[in-house]
Amino acid sequence: MSAQKTFYATTAIAYVNAPPHMGHALEFILTDAICRYHRMMGDATYFLTGTDEHGVKIYNTAKKAQMDIQAFVDQHAQTFKDLTSILHLSNDGFVRTSDRELHWPACQKLWGKLVEKGDIYEKEYEGLYCEGCETFMLERDLVDGLCPIHKRELTLIKEKNYFFKLSRYSDQIGQLIESDQLKITPSTRKAEILNMIKEGLHDVSFSRPKSALPWGVDVPGDPDQVMYVWCDALTNYISFIGYAHETELFQTFWPADLHVIGKDIVRFHAGIWIGMLLAAGVPIPKGILVHGF
Numbered sequence: 498m499s500a501q502k503t504f505y506a507t508t509a510i511a512y513v514n515a516p517p518h519m520g521h522a523l524e525f526i527l528t529d530a531i532c533r534y535h536r537m538m539g540d541a542t543y544f545l546t547g548t549d550e551h552g553v554k555i556y557n558t559a560k561k562a563q564m565d566i567q568a569f570v571d572q573h574a575q576t577f578k579d580l581t582s583i584l585h586l587s588n589d590g591f592v593r594t595s596d597r598e599l600h601w602p603a604c605q606k607l608w609g610k611l612v613e614k615g616d617i618y619e620k621e622y623e624g625l626y627c628e629g630c631e632t633f634m635l636e637r638d639l640v641d642g643l644c645p646i647h648k649r650e651l652t653l654i655k656e657k658n659y660f661f662k663l664s665r666y667s668d669q670i671g672q673l674i675e676s677d678q679l680k681i682t683p684s685t686r687k688a689e690i691l692n693m694i695k696e697g698l699h700d701v702s703f704s705r706p707k708s709a710l711p712w713g714v715d716v717p718g719d720p721d722q723v724m725y726v727w728c729d730a731l732t733n734y735i736s737f738i739g740y741a742h743e744t745e746l747f748q749t750f751w752p753a754d755l756h757v758i759g760k761d762i763v764r765f766h767a768g769i770w771i772g773m774l775l776a777a778g779v780p781i782p783k784g785i786l787v788h789g790f
Contacts (some may be wrong), residue, residue: 513573547592603736610777625651
């Protein structure tokens with residue numbers, strides 16, 4: 498008798514600086530429908546969703562609300578948990594990135610793997626930063642000098658950070674996507690990321706000084722830095738199924754069969770996340786489904 502097939506799907510984790518909106522519901526319901534289908538087909542299925550609770554945007558929003566930061570994220574995370582009940586989702590797990598039992602140890606373990614590989618280095622960096630996107634942008638990415646998504650001016654930031662050598666994995670990532678070993682659906686999004694990779698993926702800032710952002714996962718071995726969004730938020734896909742301790746759940750369901758995401762975060766998932774996994778020696782996910790909001 499053949500072993501039972503497994504299926505693991507995730508949504509992107511929702512940023513808790515504001516309440517849920519229609520886009521969250523769309524993504525949650527889409528992923529839920531896919532997982533329900535696989536359960537009906539008899540596959541052992543795991544469905545993960547959750548909340549992204551670190552970053553400058555959240556920290557500043559909590560300050561403006563004159564709230565304790567943990568109380569602020571607790572309150573907003575609960576609205577997303579409530580949404581999973583309202584929508585009758587069949588999710589098996591709900592990840593929170595402020596969780597220190599499963600999530601933080603996984604992030605720090607992954608960081609350590611990248612350090613061992615020689616893929617983390619420190620340098621002073623100056624760049625244009627969009628608080629809305631939580632990312633640095635090049636001038637060529639802007640439209641009329643503004644962030645193309647948030648339609649706002651960027652802030653010029655100069656600070657010493659740790660960087661991840663994503664450029665080392667650019668060609669390998671392109672080959673994985675081209676061959677459909679990492680299958681990106683629809684094909685228009687596959688073409689989009691491949692065009693981006695042809696120009697070469699650049700190394701990415703991987704930390705922020707606590708003087709600028711005191712709220713986040715501590716960088717191992719450096720008490721003055723916290724992890725930037727990539728090693729923190731993206732690691733959620735493996736943290737809550739037990740990557741830190743290589744649990745049976747992790748061994749059963751990873752690699753993920755499907756990440757369901759919105760069109761604005763393709764390059765993060767198909768570029769940075771895949772580079773992180775290759776560097777850490779962790780199998781890459783099988784597919785990414787991109788919706789258009």
